[in-house]
Amino acid sequence: MRDAMRLKALSAFLSGIYYGWRVVGVVTAVRIIGGGLHQYGFTVFFLPVSRDLGLSRAATSLAFSLARAEGAIEGPVVGYLVDRFGPRPIIATAALFAGVGYILLSWVNSYPSFLVVYLGVISLAFTAGFVHSPMVVANTWFIRQRARAMTLISAAVPIGGALITPLLAVAVDAWGWRWAAFCGGSIFLLIAVPLSLLVLK
Numbered sequence: 437m438r439d440a441m442r443l444k445a446l447s448a449f450l451s452g453i454y455y456g457w458r459v460v461g462v463v464t465a466v467r468i469i470g471g472g473l474h475q476y477g478f479t480v481f482f483l484p485v486s487r488d489l490g491l492s493r494a495a496t497s498l499a500f501s502l503a504r505a506e507g508a509i510e511g512p513v514v515g516y517l518v519d520r521f522g523p524r525p526i527i528a529t530a531a532l533f534a535g536v537g538y539i540l541l542s543w544v545n546s547y548p549s550f551l552v553v554y555l556g557v558i559s560l561a562f563t564a565g566f567v568h569s570p571m572v573v574a575n576t577w578f579i580r581q582r583a584r585a586m587t588l589i590s591a592a593v594p595i596g597g598a599l600i601t602p603l604l605a606v607a608v609d610a611w612g613w614r615w616a617a618f619c620g621g622s623i624f625l626l627i628a629v630p631l632s633l634l635v636l637k
Contacts, residue, residue, distance in 0.1 A: 456577030460585050462634045463570040464592040466527060469628045470566035471593030472600020473620045474534065474558065480605045481541075484613035491547055499554050506555060507563035514568045523569040523576075524635040530565020531628035533557055538621030542614040565632070566593075573635060 471477075478500075486496045518526055537557035544550045570592075574585035607616040 456585070459573055459577055459635055460588060462631050463523075463527070463573045464589055466531065466628050466631050466635075467566055467570055467589060467592035468596035469600065469623060469631075470531075470534065470562060471596030473538070473596070473604060473623065474562050474566070475593050476597030476601045477604045477620065480601060480608050481613050481617065484608060485550065488613065489545070489547060489550060491550075495547060499551055502551075502555055503559035503563075506559055507567065510560065510563050511568060514564045517564075518569055518572050523572045524632065526569040527565040527635055528629060528632040530561040530569070531624050531632045533561030534565070535621045535624030535629065537561060538617045538624060540621075542617040542621070 482496055485491070486493060514526065534557075537553055540553045540557060541550075544553055570589050571586060574582055574589055578585045604616060604620065607619060611619075
């Protein structure tokens with residue numbers, strides 16, 4: 437009885453919140469996952485991947501540099517796609533690709549395959565769905581409180597770095613980077629993808 441009353445009170449509270457804030461909350465949660473597992477989290481993989489694949493630090497760093505350049509080039513294309521289809525399919529596709537990418541990453545055994553997976557799947561997806569598209573949500577749902585909504589979405593990535601990246605580091609230390617990458621990909625698929633489907637235009 438008491439649980440039913442609490443659930444009813446929570447439902448009434450949520451129904452009174454402007455729907456735009458709920459959408460921003462969903463996007464923020466998706467970005468927390470992306471920030472913790474990729475934006476800050478990939479640095480956890482840097483040394484283990486370099487050692488396991490026999491790469492120099494320069495070769496591994498090159499992948500990071502190319503990923504940043506790729507994001508800048510990709511921006512206009514993502515803008516066009518978001519204008520045409522809205523942010524939800526872009527974010528959902530990006531979460532799916534990030535999940536598949538990290539699972540594929542757990543199986544790479546050479547520098548070329550690492551570059552293909554990291555640049556062609558993971559980074560391509562992350563920039564489109566976790567960087568550019570979420571800001572469209574704030575611009576779409578808000579006028580007067582747009583800056584507040586954008587600030588909340590922007591803060592999600594470092595929050596993910598503070599909350600999730602340390603857990604990822606523990607996983608890498610305990611299970612190895614391949615199992616940690618596989619688990620990270622599974623989190624993208626099982627949590628980020630369903631959340632992204634809740635995003636509306």
